[in-house]
Amino acid sequence: MASLAIANNSDVRFLGKLLGDVIRAYGGEELFKRIEYIRATSVDRARGVAGAGAIDRGLDRLSLDETLDFTRGFMLFSMLANLAEDRQGVAAEADADMAGALARLEAEGIGHDAVMRLLEHALIVPVLTAHPTEVRRKSMIDHKNRIAELMALKDMDLSETRDGDLIDEAIARQIALLWQTRVLRREKLGVADEVEIALSYLRDVFLPVMPTLYARWDRALGERVPNFLRAGSWIGGDRDGNPFVTAESMRLAFAKSAEAVLGYYMDAVHALGAELSISTEHVMVSDALLALADASGDDARSRADEPYRRALSGIYARLSATHETLTGKPAPRPAPLTGAPYATPSELREDLVVVAHALAGEGEGPLATGGALGRLIRAVETFGFHLATLDMRQNSAVHERVVGELLKAGGVCEDYLVLDEEVRVALLRKELESPRLLTSPYADYSEETATELAVVREAAASHRKYGRACIAHYIVSMAQSVSDLLEVHLLLKEAGLYIPGDEPRADVMAIPLFETIADLEGAPAIMEAWLAIPEVAHIAAARGHQEVMIGYSDSNKDGGYLTSTWQLSRGSTALRPVFEKAHLGMQLFHGRGGAVGRGGGSSFAAILAQPKGTVQGRIRITEQGEVIAAKYGTRESAMTNLEAMTSATLLASLEPEKLGKADATRFAAAMDRLSDSAFKAYRGLVYETEGFRQFFRQATPIAEIAGLKIGSRPASRKKSDAIEDLRAIPWVFSWAQARIMLPGWYGVGAAFEAFEDKGLLREMAGAWPLFASTLANMEQVLAKSDMEIAGHYAALVEDAALRDSIFGRIKQGWQATHDGLLQVTRQTRLLERHPALETSIRLRLPYIEPLNLLQIELMKRHRAGEDDPRIGEGILLSINAIATALRNSG
Numbered sequence: 001m002a003s004l005a006i007a008n009n010s011d012v013r014f015l016g017k018l019l020g021d022v023i024r025a026y027g028g029e030e031l032f033k034r035i036e037y038i039r040a041t042s043v044d045r046a047r048g049v050a051g052a053g054a055i056d057r058g059l060d061r062l063s064l065d066e067t068l069d070f071t072r073g074f075m076l077f078s079m080l081a082n083l084a085e086d087r088q089g090v091a092a093e094a095d096a097d098m099a100g101a102l103a104r105l106e107a108e109g110i111g112h113d114a115v116m117r118l119l120e121h122a123l124i125v126p127v128l129t130a131h132p133t134e135v136r137r138k139s140m141i142d143h144k145n146r147i148a149e150l151m152a153l154k155d156m157d158l159s160e161t162r163d164g165d166l167i168d169e170a171i172a173r174q175i176a177l178l179w180q181t182r183v184l185r186r187e188k189l190g191v192a193d194e195v196e197i198a199l200s201y202l203r204d205v206f207l208p209v210m211p212t213l214y215a216r217w218d219r220a221l222g223e224r225v226p227n228f229l230r231a232g233s234w235i236g237g238d239r240d241g242n243p244f245v246t247a248e249s250m251r252l253a254f255a256k257s258a259e260a261v262l263g264y265y266m267d268a269v270h271a272l273g274a275e276l277s278i279s280t281e282h283v284m285v286s287d288a289l290l291a292l293a294d295a296s297g298d299d300a301r302s303r304a305d306e307p308y309r310r311a312l313s314g315i316y317a318r319l320s321a322t323h324e325t326l327t328g329k330p331a332p333r334p335a336p337l338t339g340a341p342y343a344t345p346s347e348l349r350e351d352l353v354v355v356a357h358a359l360a361g362e363g364e365g366p367l368a369t370g371g372a373l374g375r376l377i378r379a380v381e382t383f384g385f386h387l388a389t390l391d392m393r394q395n396s397a398v399h400e401r402v403v404g405e406l407l408k409a410g411g412v413c414e415d416y417l418v419l420d421e422e423v424r425v426a427l428l429r430k431e432l433e434s435p436r437l438l439t440s441p442y443a444d445y446s447e448e449t450a451t452e453l454a455v456v457r458e459a460a461a462s463h464r465k466y467g468r469a470c471i472a473h474y475i476v477s478m479a480q481s482v483s484d485l486l487e488v489h490l491l492l493k494e495a496g497l498y499i500p501g502d503e504p505r506a507d508v509m510a511i512p513l514f515e516t517i518a519d520l521e522g523a524p525a526i527m528e529a530w531l532a533i534p535e536v537a538h539i540a541a542a543r544g545h546q547e548v549m550i551g552y553s554d555s556n557k558d559g560g561y562l563t564s565t566w567q568l569s570r571g572s573t574a575l576r577p578v579f580e581k582a583h584l585g586m587q588l589f590h591g592r593g594g595a596v597g598r599g600g601g602s603s604f605a606a607i608l609a610q611p612k613g614t615v616q617g618r619i620r621i622t623e624q625g626e627v628i629a630a631k632y633g634t635r636e637s638a639m640t641n642l643e644a645m646t647s648a649t650l651l652a653s654l655e656p657e658k659l660g661k662a663d664a665t666r667f668a669a670a671m672d673r674l675s676d677s678a679f680k681a682y683r684g685l686v687y688e689t690e691g692f693r694q695f696f697r698q699a700t701p702i703a704e705i706a707g708l709k710i711g712s713r714p715a716s717r718k719k720s721d722a723i724e725d726l727r728a729i730p731w732v733f734s735w736a737q738a739r740i741m742l743p744g745w746y747g748v749g750a751a752f753e754a755f756e757d758k759g760l761l762r763e764m765a766g767a768w769p770l771f772a773s774t775l776a777n778m779e780q781v782l783a784k785s786d787m788e789i790a791g792h793y794a795a796l797v798e799d800a801a802l803r804d805s806i807f808g809r810i811k812q813g814w815q816a817t818h819d820g821l822l823q824v825t826r827q828t829r830l831l832e833r834h835p836a837l838e839t840s841i842r843l844r845l846p847y848i849e850p851l852n853l854l855q856i857e858l859m860k861r862h863r864a865g866e867d868d869p870r871i872g873e874g875i876l877l878s879i880n881a882i883a884t885a886l887r888n889s890g
Contacts, residue, residue, distance in 0.1 A: 011084035011151065012843070015175070018168075019076055022176045027069055034058065034066060035073050042846040059853055064870040067854060068877060074847045075881030076178055079140070082887060083148055085840055086630070086637060093644065096604045098220050101647035110654050112221060119226050121544070122617035123587065124649050126632075126642070127232035127391065128201065129624040130194040138197055139181050141629050147174045148634055184876050191236065191249045195256055198235045201632050202388055203260040206231045209638045210382055211375035217646075218370070227381045229646060231388040232620060238393040239455065240477045241727070246451060247458035250390065254462050254470060257387035258326040261379075262319060265348070266331060268376045269316045275372070276308035276355075289358035292351060297337045308355060315351050318342050326385060326465060344467055345384040352377045386470035392459060392508070393475040394452070399487040402449045406490070407431075409445070410438035421481050428486040432493060432500055432535065439494050456495040459508065463497070468507055475549055475589075479512030480519060482529050486510075504535045509543065511589065515551035517559040517679075520571040523548065524578050531582040545585030545618060548575060552592050553728030560682030560747040565774050566675040570668075573611040587618040602773075603641070607648035609773040612659075615652040621645070625729075630887065659768060667764050667771070670755070677754040678747035685746065685809060686723065691802045693723060698797045699807075700734035701859060702726075704875050736784075737882055738793040739852060740810060744781035749816025752824070761824045775821060776834075782818055783830045783841050784886055787811050789852045796859065844885045851881050 024032040038058045062070055095104050105115065150171045153161060161170055189197075210229060217225050236253025239245040278285075285307050293307035296314025303309050317339030320331040325341040342348045356373050370377075404416035413419070413427060431438070439453060459471050474488050488510040492498040499505040512530075514523045527548060531537055540546045550571060556564040572588060579586040592606070603621060623631060631641040659667070686692060697703065723731070735742045755761060764771040790810070797803035822828070831838035855878035862871050 009084060009839075009843075011087055012081050015080040015084060015147075015171075016077060018172045018175050019073070019080060019179075022172065022179050023069075023073055026176065026179055027073075031066060031069055034062065035070050038070065038850050039074075039846065042850050045849070046842070046846040057850060057853070059850055059857075062854075064868065064874065067858070067874050068870060071851060071854065071874060071877040071881050072179070072183060074851055075183065075877070075884050076175070078844060078847055078881065078885035079144055079178075080147070080175070081843055082630075082884070083144055083151075087148065087151060093602065093604050095651065096640075096644040096647055098217050098643060098647055098650075101650045102220060104651065105654055108655060114654060115221065115650065116223070116225070118617045118650065118653055119228050121585070122226070122228035122649070122653075123230065123620070124228055124618075124646055125230045125232040125389070125620040126623045126645065127234060127589075127620055128198045128388070128628055129234040129238065129622050130191075130198070137181075137183065137185055138200065140178065140183065141633060143174050143178045143181065145634050147171055148636075150174065152636075183880055184873065191242075191244050192252060194235050195249070195253050198233055198628075199256050199260055199387075201628060202231055202233070202257070203264070205632050205635055205638045207261065207264050207379060207383065207387075209635050209642065211378040213639060213642055213646075214378045214382075215370055215375060227378070228617075229642065230382060232391060233388040234391050234393060234622070237390045237471070239398075240393045240395045247454040250455065250458045250462065253390060254386060254466055255327050258385050258466065259323070259329070261383050261385060261387040262323045262326065263332060265376065265380065266316060266319050266323070266333065268372065268379070269312055269319060270333070272355075272373060272376070273309050273312040273316065276312065276359075277306060278308050279305045280307060281305055283362050286354075286358045286361050288354045292354050297339070308358070311351075311355055313337055314339055315348070315355075318351075319348070322348075322385070342385075345380050349377060349380045352380065384467055384469055386462075386466040389469060389473070390462075390471050391473045391475055392455070392471060393477060393513075395477045396479055396484040396487070398448065398452065399476065399484065399491065402452045403428075403487045403490055405446060405449045406438040406494070409440065409443045412438070421483055424481075424483040425486060428483060428490055429533070429535070432486065432489055432498065432504070435500055437494055438490075452491065453494060456491050456497065460495040460497050463507060471508055473511050473547065473589075474508045475511045475513050477513045478515060478519070479526070480522065482526060482533070485512060485530055504539055505542070506539045509547060511547045511549055513549040513551055513591065514571065515554035515558075515591075517555055517563060517567050520550065520555060520567045523550075523571050524574040527575060528578045528581070531578065531584065537582065540582070540584055545587045546579070546582075547587040547589050547620070549589035549591055552590070553732070556743055557723070557726075557728045557731050559679050560686075561744055561778065562678040562748050562751060562774065563675045563682065565770075566671050569609075569611055569770055572614040576611070576613050585616055585618065586614065587616070587620070588614060589620040589622075591622050602644075602777075604644040604648045605769075605773045605776070607645065607652050609769040610652050611770075612652075612657040615649060617649060617653045619645075619649055626883070626887065663767065666760070667768050670757070670760055670764060671771070674748075674751040674755055677751035680747075681750035681813070682747035685806070685813075689806065689809075691799065692806060694799070695794075695797050695802060695806045696723070696734070699793045699803075700738045700740070701855065701875065701879060702730055702734040704859065704862070705730055705733055705737070705879060733883070736886055737852075737855070737879060739784070739786040739789045739848075740793070741781050741785040742810065745778050745785070745817045746810070746813050748778060749813045749818070749820055752820025753816055758823055762826065765824050775825060778817070779821055779825070779830055779834075780837065780841075782814070782821065783838070785814065786845075786849070786852075787814055789849060792853065792856050796856065796863075848882055848885045851878050851885070854878055855882065 020032065020036070023035060041057055095101050102115065105111075150161070150167055154167050154171075159167060161167060210231070213229065214225065214227075233253070236245065236249045289307055289311055292314065293310035296310050296317070298310040298313040300310075303313075313335075314337065317335040317337035318341060320335035321339050321341040323329070323331040352373065356370075356377060359373070400417060404413075407413040407416045407427075412431065416424070416427075419427065445453070462470050474492070476484050476488060479485065489498045489506060492506060492508055492510075493500065497507045499507075512523070512526065514520050527546075531540060531546065550568050552564065552568065555567060558564070559567065575586060575588075588610075590606075592603075607615065607619065630637070632638040657664075732743050752761070765775055766772070787810075791807065794803050794807040794810075797807075818830070822830070825833070827833060831841065855875060858871050858874045858878065862875060
């Protein structure tokens, strides 16, 4: 596959050649020639070579075994192309780092003091979730990351690794390992597997990267910045629709996290002990350090004049004891001394600060700066003993049933579910005033109620063991009323996490998740009523802020791309005065996915496009599936993406509004009209067209995706084939596989056509970040979609009349969206103004088309009843390969 590359990207050419060599070496010359022929003819078709439409693709001559090998080959090329592009900085954005953001703010008259005031109360958290859109096994990602590390050495003009291997040969070996590594999971992922996968990113990337970033930011701002960047996770606490997440899952997640973070601290302290060989024969040290050294129990004569080493020996011994206390296992490298375990991370920090102050007190030399000790202190402040703050999440319907059962068993209310909202709120508030518990050891509770009670009790146990920072948020999915939030307080009270009284306290914040279009519209009224409750207001005031989560996925599935985007913005804007009236900080949690239909796209651009006044230095964003590997797969990419999130938050919070009030009013009115038109078109197709559900299930690989074993969560919330009950991830994923990508654009074309003032739309695209970001994300989706290939998928629909009717509307909608976008953006083709992205997508298209055609053929055979296991495996491999090539398909 010597020509497996596109000109002007030397990395792609180099890696593509090595992949070709590997296929030739391990698959044979004949396989190589067949794959190369298919590749070459597909490239010719993509380039529009004369007569290419009549070229024989060579796909029909592949045996089933060759089909599997071909699919793996094209998938690996896409993976290597992704790696090459990431190294080339395709996604780099101006000012998407702290230095760029500070310079931009300085140019606008916003100086150092304003930045520091914001950071004093700022909070930025990427939250890792187990939502299943990552199709690749972790083994594949690990090999890819190793290639990236070797390529970085190659950039340094090195020819050998530290171990003496030739770098080019080492890269070839990693590609050979990729070729011989099983792509598909044989077993469905369980919660424990998801915990381990998340832990690998938190331990290997977030732990070392965040302290390094803080050190960089300290230098940029000329002083030590507050700890505003944290890590979050849902894995082990997100129970919404996932019966496999239990109290045991939470216990496992924290035990594993504690083991990882304490192991990191111990390694760092051990390394410092080896380094800080400072002798009292040459320096005077502080009394505090001498006291810490004397208390360590290290009385070795060889270290009698080395107080830093003795002090660190004592710290290590206490960490070793802490490890055994929190994990139930001895430390990997047991301490030779004994020590009492640290009760809190603050105790550990205090000891480390003693060492740091002693070094600084010796003079203004190089030892006075942070270095490894400074990074360790920062890590302890940031990660504590819990590593990442774990969110709890459950559906409001579950809470209703559980609270109803508790109230009935406690003799309070015979049938809570029949009560109206006003009565429910009054009843719940009265119960929350009383210290009396509803639960009884003598009551016989349903499995659901017992499970939920076990979870909140485990959360309380985790607080006692790891500190309150380990669990701070309880998210209520499908929140539609104040009682939905009060029910959480009632459950927390049963575990001692809500304390009633004259000054009530909630150790975990109840957070509504507004997901559907109707929920987003109703959010301000719910939050105003929630914050008007005196005890809630007291709790929120003590905290200083209240979080609201907004869901991108379900709002998109409910109302389409444009309406979802606009309603999320409108909902955020409408919440701002509610929080201002309550004199409370607003913290939005953005439930984004990888695909544009689920809020994907540039995080930097998305944060900058938030309505003015809604960021306020505080933001949490979900990171899931393939996005985690793309953004945090290596330390370098994590540094880039965390800087982008941070710089965007600073800019969105501090930059003045550049859109005048009159323009903002005009643009919002125009967006209202666009949204209404798009909503009607989308709902008319998806929910009001008879037979659409049948079209969707036959024209996409939705049924086959269930065989991927990519997550522990069921694909539907209920045992139903209704689109309303289907989770947003398989909904978006299926359309992407079929290259229709309907959730990312449908309805927008109808909105463009109905809107007469195209000049106003062009003005909005140039002056309004929200509209510009919306169009940019949609443009990427249109570029990755392909109505010709989609037509082949549509041919799978058995009812010809249904097929022609619905697919005809889809094609017409796509063309209208395409033409309208070009007209508004004044381009002659998609991505004309984004050449790097255009090149990236064009690189992939010749490799995706054959995969789509093979997938369709295999699906036909599978649905016709052929039972050769290679057919099913081929379908799953093709799904994997197409998703890898599309990158943000879920």
